[in-house]
Amino acid sequence: MDDLRRIDLNLLLALHALLAEKHVTRAAVRLHRSQPAVSHALAQLRIIFKDPLLQRRGTYMGLTPRALELVRPLDDALRGLSLLLHPRGFDPASATRRFRMAASDFGAHVILPKLMRRLRAEAPGIDLAITQGSRGAMVAQLLDGEVDLAVGVFPDVPADITLRTLFEEHFVSVADRTTLPPSGDLPLDAWLARPHVVVSMRPDADNDVEDALAAQGLRRRVALVLPHWRASTEVLVGTDLVLTVASRTLDRGPRSRNRSLKTFAPPLPLPVFAFQQAWLTQRDAEPAQVWLRNLVRECSQP
Known part of the structure; x- marks a missing residue:
């Protein structure tokens, strides 16, 4: 408990944004804060965790091993706080948040046009960030808490990943x-x-x-x-x-x-192959995640 007194919620939110964006300026935009304020937060976090957290690797910033260890527990902790403060469920019409989804070009082509039309009409405060990668990379992003949902073809996944077929394709x-x-x-x-x-x-x-x-x-x-x-x-x-x-x-x-x-x-x-959506099993019952998965399923239909 003594360690918790050294850090406030705003610093945890800054850390969450920094770990997700791996970039101070993008984290500032995500948090709607100034770049100097987020830089100051990063300096404080480096002192608290006794680790650089972000390190330059050539032309981009990468997470240190300690920062990678923090991704999942931090994501779980903030999600738990959100559920504690908002126990009544998820209202897409009034919600303001960003979902992160991994998808191939094919998945984006099939789902994204319908999905964006539905979001703009039914959940205008919801933003999407789409990443692209191989099947293995998408599974790794799910396990590391970097994305909320992945859509693609997943012939083999770990036990803590849940799969549901969206449609069959030929x-x-x-x-x-x-x-x-x-x-x-x-x-x-x-x-x-x-x-x-x-x-x-x-x-x-x-x-x-x-x-x-x-x-x-x-x-x-x-x-x-x-x-x-x-x-x-x-x-x-x-x-x-x-x-x-x-x-x-x-x-x-x-x-x-x-x-x-x-x-x-x-x-x-x-x-014939199954095109699927995949997510962390531990997030099965989260109202926001259930809503997103249902919407993606509906938007994947012809």
């Missing part, structure tokens, strides 16, 4: 229609003979299409790997490239506005 191929036969599709040998485009955060990452090909002892030539969904369709125009992606990627994207592109079924069986 693959389609797309190419410039002028390079396709009159039938509008390609048999397997012609499909394999064409150069392919793969959308991936990492050039060497595993994917379901390669796994399905390997199971049949087949390989395709990947002529382009890139992390950008929109560009992946734009590069098809006027080329013999083929792209195979989740069908809803193309619902409102360039393919739907570009008549030179044609969608067709891949000429080999590819698995």
Whole structure:
């Protein structure tokens, strides 16, 4: 208890913002305080915790090992205080807070337009901060308390992560229609003979299409790997490239506005996959989190 007398709630709020933003100026904006005030708070926190907390690493600031240890317990403590002060639940119409969500380009494409329209109409005080990363990185962000929710495909998660399926998805191929036969599709040998485009955060990452090909002892030539969904369709125009992606990627994207592109079924069986939302199990019953998850589920439907 003596240690608690050395620190007040405002310092804990400043610490929470600094650990989340990893930047004094951004933390000041988040807290609606001046940059000098947050710098002063950081100086006090460094004395209290006997640790720099934030350290420069090249061109950016990173958390020290001690700061990383503080992320989850601090998040839990502030959440507990919030529940103590506001035990009646969560009112989205009057709430003012920021949710942090991890999502791929695909997840943002499918969910975010509807989600933002709902937020502006029903919860105008709610802000969103979206981060992007690999599946492993998103799970790590959940475990470290850096995000409230992650949406994506998670074939394997730790026991303290809860998964719920938002929808099931299937693959389609797309190419410039002028390079396709009159039938509008390609048999397997012609499909394999064409150069392919793969959308991936990492050039060497595993994917379901390669796994399905390997199971049949087949390989395709990947002529382009890139992390950008929109560009992946734009590069098809006027080329013999083929792209195979989740069908809803193309619902409102360039393919739907570009008549030179044609969608067709891949000429080999590819698995249907579950697109999911994931969160820390210990946050199951938090009213604000339940509201966010329900809203994301509703906005993920066609």
